[in-house]
Amino acid sequence: MEKLKMHTPDLAEENYQKLAALFPDAVTETIDEDGNVVRAIDKDTLMQEINAKVVDGSQERYQFTWPNKKKSIVLANEPITKTLRLEREKSVGRDGKSGG
Numbered sequence: 001m002e003k004l005k006m007h008t009p010d011l012a013e014e015n016y017q018k019l020a021a022l023f024p025d026a027v028t029e030t031i032d033e034d035g036n037v038v039r040a041i042d043k044d045t046l047m048q049e050i051n052a053k054v055v056d057g058s059q060e061r062y063q064f065t066w067p068n069k070k071k072s073i074v075l076a077n078e079p080i081t082k083t084l085r086l087e088r089e090k091s092v093g094r095d096g097k098s099g100g
Contacts, residue, residue: 016039016041019041019046020041023045023046023049023050025045025049026041026042026045026046026049027039027040027041027042028040028041028042028045029066029067030067031067031068037067
């Protein structure tokens with residue numbers, strides 16, 4: 001006897017898979033409310049893919065983004081309390097010899 005599935009299909013998942021197959025450039029990742037990395041669809045990229053003309057944004061641009069990019073920029077600009085110190089016995093000179 002075949003068991004009945006006691007839940008409806010996940011239509012959002014099915015639609016996501018269809019969009020990902022048709023428009024792979026629109027697939028991205030983001031962070032949810034709990035701080036977990038989750039997959040997502042980039043609306044702006046999808047709009048560019050399905051429209052003959054770009055409707056959002058004032059000009060074309062190259063973007064290199066990732067989750068928490070803004071946070072990493074803030075952290076990169078914070079003052080640091082570390083100092084690099086030369087240790088001659090561990091150094092290697094341009095000629096490859098130790099002691100630099």
